[in-house]
Amino acid sequence: MKVALVVGTRPEVIKMSSLMLECQRQGIDFFVLHSNQHYSPDMDAIFFEELNLPAPKYNLNVGSGTHSNQTGNILIKIEPIFEDERPDVVLVQGDTNTVLSAALAAAKLNIPVGHVEAGLRSYDRTMPEETNRIVTDHLSEFLFAVTSTQEEILLGEGKDCKKIDVVGNTVVDALIENIEIAKEKSTILADSEISSKGYFLVTAHRSSNVDNQSSLEELFSLINGVLGTYTEDILWPVHPRAMKNIKKFNIEIPGRLKLIEPVGYLDFLHLQNNAKLILTDSGGIQEEACALKVPCVTLRENTERPETVDVGASILVGRDKTKCLDAMELLLSRKADWKNPFGDGSTARQILEILRSRL
Ligand code: UD1
Numbered sequence: 001m002k003v004a005l006v007v008g009t010r011p012e013v014i015k016m017s018s019l020m021l022e023c024q025r026q027g028i029d030f031f032v033l034h035s036n037q038h039y040s041p042d043m044d045a046i047f048f049e050e051l052n053l054p055a056p057k058y059n060l061n062v063g064s065g066t067h068s069n070q071t072g073n074i075l076i077k078i079e080p081i082f083e084d085e086r087p088d089v090v091l092v093q094g095d096t097n098t099v100l101s102a103a104l105a106a107a108k109l110n111i112p113v114g115h116v117e118a119g120l121r122s123y124d125r126t127m128p129e130e131t132n133r134i135v136t137d138h139l140s141e142f143l144f145a146v147t148s149t150q151e152e153i154l155l156g157e158g159k160d161c162k163k164i165d166v167v168g169n170t171v172v173d174a175l176i177e178n179i180e181i182a183k184e185k186s187t188i189l190a191d192s193e194i195s196s197k198g199y200f201l202v203t204a205h206r207s208s209n210v211d212n213q214s215s216l217e218e219l220f221s222l223i224n225g226v227l228g229t230y231t232e233d234i235l236w237p238v239h240p241r242a243m244k245n246i247k248k249f250n251i252e253i254p255g256r257l258k259l260i261e262p263v264g265y266l267d268f269l270h271l272q273n274n275a276k277l278i279l280t281d282s283g284g285i286q287e288e289a290c291a292l293k294v295p296c297v298t299l300r301e302n303t304e305r306p307e308t309v310d311v312g313a314s315i316l317v318g319r320d321k322t323k324c325l326d327a328m329e330l331l332l333s334r335k336a337d338w339k340n341p342f343g344d345g346s347t348a349r350q351i352l353e354i355l356r357s358r359l
């Protein structure tokens with residue numbers, strides 16, 4: 001069995017890491033193909049180094065661009081590689097433009113696609129990721145659903161039950177593999193002059209939150225509301241999309257909000273584990289906060305990860321300051337004793353076992 005593992009962005013590298021390492025451990029014939037949708041060292045190379053991942057055999061160097069430009073460039077560059085390599089399966093993870101392009105190129109060459117994190121739906125078609133998820137699921141022969149929620153969604157969309165397997169999320173594989181290492185190695189709390197459970201952690205990079213001036217100002221008003229209500233400082237490792245717009249719109253940064261560059265995975269796990277509460281619009285961070293039992297205010301109107309809300313780990317607030325403060329009060333008053341719904345760290349092993357038995 002020859003497996004192609006496609007990555008393009010920060011979360012894909014992290015969430016595909018257990019598949020790369022498990023393929024190595026099991027001696028499976030595989031190669032990593034990187035679109036380089038993300039390319040800044042702190043959004044890309046740092047994760048290969050920290051997680052001891054094999055270097056990509058192919059690097060498409062597509063970089064940033066508009067949606068169609070990026071998607072089209074990946075399609076054009078990936079086709080000859082798939083034709084030449086002829087893998088038995090192409091595995092993609094999540095909902096980025098890289099995922100859509102790789103799945104489409106493989107499907108057109110009649111190479112089976114396996115979608116890791118299949119069946120997620122926000123039901124918000126203004127979100128670029130929603131289109132990518134839907135199309136990728138429809139192109140895939142292997143639908144690796146995270147929980148029974150996605151299985152039901154996929155069945156409801158008419159997918160063949162033989163294509164669907166509920167396997168958890170590789171985000172937990174990576175977390176379990178690295179959380180103790182993070183505790184040992186990370187010096188981020190001291191470096192950022194913060195103490196365990198003495199700060200709130202923020203991230204935001206969704207187009208709906210950061211690309212437009214009034215939305216970004218609303219987000220900062222929410223942050224000011226939090227700073228005005230609580231004595232804790234806020235730490236925000238800023239995604240390049242958000243930083244570009246903070247600068248472009250000349251946003252005023254409040255005193256107790258510390259903006260830092262994006263940090264590595266070990267530092268970020270440590271920051272999450274020690275935060276009093278997390279405020280985020282990130283998909284992966286909603287899951288990690290839930291698995292780490294740190295309460296999470298989700299800066300979204302909807303989520304394709306409803307499990308986090310259902311177990312009581314997260315509350316959706318959009319950019320509404322009042323809703324956010326109410327949610328924080330509630331989340332901080334209740335015990336973080338929910339069960340992690342995203343699996344037990346065996347997702348990569350399950351996926352490879354399924355592929356071995358069916359290919
Ligand atoms: C992409 C994904 C999103 C995912 C996110 C993870 C799509 C449509 N979006 O969004 O689903 O949640 O990655 O972080 O695929 N930039 C850099 N350095 C980099 C990468 C980007 O400076 O290494 C800047 C560029 O100005 C670029 C902007 O960030 O234009 C946005 O990058 P892009 O990859 O288009 O989208 P993300 O917002 O990162």
Ligand code: UDP
Pocket residue numbers: 010011014203205237238239261262263264265266268269281282283284285288
């Ligand atoms: N992450 C990181 N450093 C940071 C911010 C996030 O390593 O400064 C990790 C985080 O632990 C999670 C992933 O990046 O595994 C989430 O990526 P992101 O929020 O960019 O994308 P999304 O999950 O929303 O697609």
